Amino acid sequence: MTKLQRVSNSLLIAGIDEVGRGCLFGPVFAAVVVLDKLAEQQLWQAGLNDSKKLSAKQRSELVPVIRQESKAWGLGQASAGEIDVLGIRGATEQAMLRALQKLPQSPNLVLVDGKLRLRLWNGPQQVLVAGDSYSAAIAAASVLAKEVRDALIRRLALRFPGYSLERNVGYGTALHRKALLDLGPTSLHRNSFLRRLLA
Template sequence: MHDPGVCAGVDEVGRGALFGPVLAAAVVLSRQASTSLEAEGLTDSKALTARRRRLLVPRITAVAEAWAIGQASARQIDREGIRAATEAAMRRALQRLAFTPSLVLVDGVLPLRGWEGEQRTIVRGDRDCAAIAAASVLAKEARDGLIQRLGQRHPGYGLERHMGYGTALHCQALLERGATDLHRQSFLVRLFSGSSTTAGNP
């Protein structure tokens, strides 16, 4: 994996969902911590089972030199667009670290706009960089937990099953019940192209 050095890995989750915020995590790992977590199976959160992710969370937070979570709401996504909102969530996570990293490693090919420090993009970084992989796990577990709690407040959408993504179950519930104030209206307009999905809270 990428040599972590003195740097923070940052990754997001929830970018393509129809409901709820986009979350990002930032994680700073020592070389020793990176090696230890890799030996325990740390990789991209999407390649891990839910049980493995849950087991890794306390290990990551225990050995990380610093970690933090940031988010951007559905309203901010509608107002600014998903890329800008995602970048805001990433910056918030980085700004909440106990110290400012000298280098930020960003998953993907797009740079993190608005971050004044040194940064580097890494394609497939959530598989090839331990700090980014750790960030992906923390962000995924934090968002899943949040969506499950919100699902109790907004029953009938199956949020606890699809985490707000546009599954057939979710789309059918939107058609039948309308959207909540936590749905991304800009996404729904594109998805349904004129269907009535914004009838208010169920």
């Protein structure tokens, strides 16, 4: 907590997080959220937490609150093809940069969830391990990215039936892996993630 308190007086602090890094199918998503102190308090009180610790119902209820209370927010993604070319870290950074570029104003500081710096960002930044526990902006970004990506994958499940995407949202569950062996990959699968499975 103390690391975050040292930067809390900056004018415009953005929290950024990614979702879908470990999936076999679809893009990796990133969201960035800018909050003022009042919005931070309101979101914590509304039950904001790391997206992985919230139910689907809780996340869906938080999304309109996050969008309403945020000073600004943005979304970015990088495709399965970009993941195959750039690797997952490079593609995740592209998604994060695209999200940041959606903001109407460049933030004074970007708080990045995790332990790896965003190499494509030239402005001030701070990495925060388990940042969703310390920063409401990071936690809000994780919820926003998770809900938007999951909704996209569920729509794509109609286009690519047989992979249980409506349930696994692209992660490598047993049913998903069996379908890959039976049906082969789609055009939106990450081929670089499938080499061992399909070898």
